[in-house]
Amino acid sequence: xxxxxxxxxxxxxxxxxxxxxxxxxxxxxxxxxxxxxxxxxxxxxxxxxxxxxxxxxxxxxxxxxxxxxxxxxxxxxxxxxxxxxxxxxxxxxxxxxxxxxxxxxxxxxxxxxxxxxxxxxxxxxxxxxxxxxxxxxxxxxxxxxxxxxxxxxxxxxxxxxxxxxxxxxxxxxxxxxxxxxxxxxxxxxxxxxxxxxxxxxxxxxxxxxxxxxxxxxxxxxxxxxxxxxxxxxxxxxxxxxx
Numbered sequence: 001x002x003x004x005x006x007x008x009x010x011x012x013x014x015x016x017x018x019x020x021x022x023x024x025x026x027x028x029x030x031x032x033x034x035x036x037x038x039x040x041x042x043x044x045x046x047x048x049x050x051x052x053x054x055x056x057x058x059x060x061x062x063x064x065x066x067x068x069x070x071x072x073x074x075x076x077x078x079x080x081x082x083x084x085x086x087x088x089x090x091x092x093x094x095x096x097x098x099x100x101x102x103x104x105x106x107x108x109x110x111x112x113x114x115x116x117x118x119x120x121x122x123x124x125x126x127x128x129x130x131x132x133x134x135x136x137x138x139x140x141x142x143x144x145x146x147x148x149x150x151x152x153x154x155x156x157x158x159x160x161x162x163x164x165x166x167x168x169x170x171x172x173x174x175x176x177x178x179x180x181x182x183x184x185x186x187x188x189x190x191x192x193x194x195x196x197x198x199x200x201x202x203x204x205x206x207x208x209x210x211x212x213x214x215x216x217x218x219x220x221x222x223x224x225x226x227x228x229x230x231x232x233x234x235x236x237x238x239x240x241x242x
Contacts, residue, residue: 006223033208034065047071053106057092062208089158170206
């Protein structure tokens with residue numbers, strides 16, 4: 001994906017702990033529209049003021065976010081259920097946690113970890129799993145009562161499952177509109193929305209741009225954060241959830 005002043009390159013991953021690996025370069029832009037997402041990211045960037053590292057938590061709604069200009073970024077989006085040991089995921093929702101950097105290393109709790117490269121993201125994550133700094137919870141465990149599973153889901157993901165499904169549905173609809181895959185009325189119907197106003201409210205809440213702006217291209221709105229087609233393993237929206 002690319003927008004004026006902000007360009008993304010991204011790839012899927014064969015690691016069960018990684019949802020997506022991305023990198024980006026900012027030019028003159030200073031803001032973007034950050035779309036809602038259930039996953040959290042490790043984010044590393046280097047700009048005129050040095051090297052930075054942090055954790056970008058899940059985002060419950062679309063928002064305008066600052067973009068450090070003239071910087072290069074590497075991001076690792078973690079699979080649903082992965083979390084940093086000792087961190088509360090609900091407290092990270094709509095937030096950013098900066099991590100201390102020492103040269104080409106950063107601190108994650110008591111561990112000193114080397115900054116990862118785009119091509120070696122999986123090795124970086126595997127190292128954290130071996131160190132037990134990164135743990136994974138099965139949020140789809142059907143062996144526990146439904147109320148217990150929902151509490152575990154919220155504690156692990158940071159967002160209720162219903163909100164995650166709404167975000168995924170809006171993501172799919174936005175990509176279809178952006179790619180010209182159907183008129184808004186057809187996208188609304190085929191995505192399980194009641195009508196176009198229902199779709200419009202969802203896009204405004206979770207994506208930012210309207211259906212018309214998405215169909216019009218990047219020149220019609222601020223650059224968007226990473227928005228991509230999900231794969232078969234993702235928790236896709238299923239009709240019947242709103």
